[in-house]
Amino acid sequence: MADKGDIELAAVLKRYGGAIAVDSISLKIPAGTYCCLLGPSGCGKSSTLRMIAGHEEISDGDILLGNEVINTLPPAKRGTAMMFQNYALFPHLDCVDNVAFSLKMKGMAKAERRARAMELLRLVDMQDYAARLPAQLSGGQQQRIALARALITGPSALLLDEPLSALDPFLRAKMREELKRLQKELGISFIHVTHSQEEAMALADLVVVMNKGRIEQASSARDVFNKPRTAFVARFIGGHNILDCAVDPADGNILLPGNVGIPLAPGMGGARRRISVRADHARLGPASGGQAGFSGTVRAVEYLGSMVHVGITPQGLLDCSIDENEFAVAVDEATFFAAPVAVGDAAAVSWKLGDVHILED
Incomplete structure (x- = not known):
């Protein structure tokens, strides 16, 4: 895995034309933290994640990984990996080659990259499906392949954009357990965007509740539930x-x-x-x-x-x-x-x- 480091957002702003999607937010995510960005649609959580990943340009402010400002680095150089909501698996490649694809782009020899891919497939308990194509897998199995592919580069932080939204309730609960287990086992930060209060409460060490591009509260799940800072947080968390x-x-x-x-x-x-x-x-x-x-x-x-x-x-x-x-x-x-x-x-x-x-x- 890459060197671990805190992720820090310092007065990060994102504009789309004249509209402000993320309004000068500041946040520190300690290394090894499971962080959930939680809020309703349009609150700025996905834009924040994509700026951390390098898939959106920052309008103002800084993003730091450890002591390094990563604003201008391309996604592949940031030490982060992104798992997309739609998984984006290559339909013509089997599971091993899907997982190994980024190593192929880096020029790693075929035998070495496939061996590394098999290690990741074992990590997500998908080694028995190595030769299958994505179309031959269930939604939950495809998600595990996408997760292994994101982790193969050894990132300091894994970024997840609503990874459980397409799964049925039973599988969603099972995958929550898997994500938490993997995060603890790997010891890296997971930053997970969700609109599900239950998901954030079950997974996160740090819950960041967002509203209209701003952070309403950033605290432990227990604090957010028991001591909501604002009426918005109390309403959104529910209960x-x-x-x-x-x-x-x-x-x-x-x-x-x-x-x-x-x-x-x-x-x-x-x-x-x-x-x-x-x-x-x-x-x-x-x-x-x-x-x-x-x-x-x-x-x-x-x-x-x-x-x-x-x-x-x-x-x-x-x-x-x-x-x-x-x-x-x-x-x-x-x-x-x-x-x-x-x-x-x-x-x-x-x-x-x-x-x-x-x-x-």
């Missing part, structure tokens, strides 16, 4: 209720439903603040002493196996408004069916004050 609440000018406390308050964090101000409450931290039932809560009407019930999601439309809120006027409660299956509710029923919702997270925006 959070967002409330916009008044701040009591007398004591600076955020006024929560149920006539209880929590203090603002140091340095925070304003007449209103947004907070988030995880759906699985809320419960059906009235608030007891020191808890927040409200009454409302059941708007939706979704059975999801181990959990049941219940949507509640609030009634009579004074100092708070709730995103989309619906509060979601995730109830475990046994608890729900011990006291089930149906659409149209009156219901109370409550949560502990310690389960409130104050958002920065």
Whole structure:
């Protein structure tokens, strides 16, 4: 493998004509990190990946691998390798020659490059398919060949552009395990673009949530889920209720439903603040002493196996408004069916004050 090194983006900007796709972002990805760039379509994540790969020119800023600025280097000289979404396998070449192709372009002797290709096929458990053409492989098998081909040059970082999007759910979960295993075994950085929250949470050491060309939050999966920095992150990651609440000018406390308050964090101000409450931290039932809560009407019930999601439309809120006027409660299956509710029923919702997270925006 090539020498490992941190990947750093320093005020990287990408323009397409008059439109800004990536807006002066700065990010450091430590060597050996599994990093997922996560966000909705058009947020700039694929443009960022392609600039790192050298397939898009940078409009401004720098990209460094280790201590070297790689902005002007061609893709083959950067120490990175790209695995494309459509795999881009050569249909007329068998698996060995597909994997060995880049070594052929470098002038390596046939026997040597094919031997090296077989090593990579064993790494991805595809040695038994070495003589097959791509058309004779399943989608998951083609992906493994594309992965071996990307790794054969010994890159410092592997760049993956939505590599699992074309796979069925069962195979997607299996390939997630394979990608994580390979990344740990090889010890190199993987930078993986996805719009799937589940994928990013399952794979990443570092989750980078992007929105409108900017980085909203870059942190561990657990931090992003438990401590979303902004309302956008809380909405996009899912599983959070967002409330916009008044701040009591007398004591600076955020006024929560149920006539209880929590203090603002140091340095925070304003007449209103947004907070988030995880759906699985809320419960059906009235608030007891020191808890927040409200009454409302059941708007939706979704059975999801181990959990049941219940949507509640609030009634009579004074100092708070709730995103989309619906509060979601995730109830475990046994608890729900011990006291089930149906659409149209009156219901109370409550949560502990310690389960409130104050958002920065």
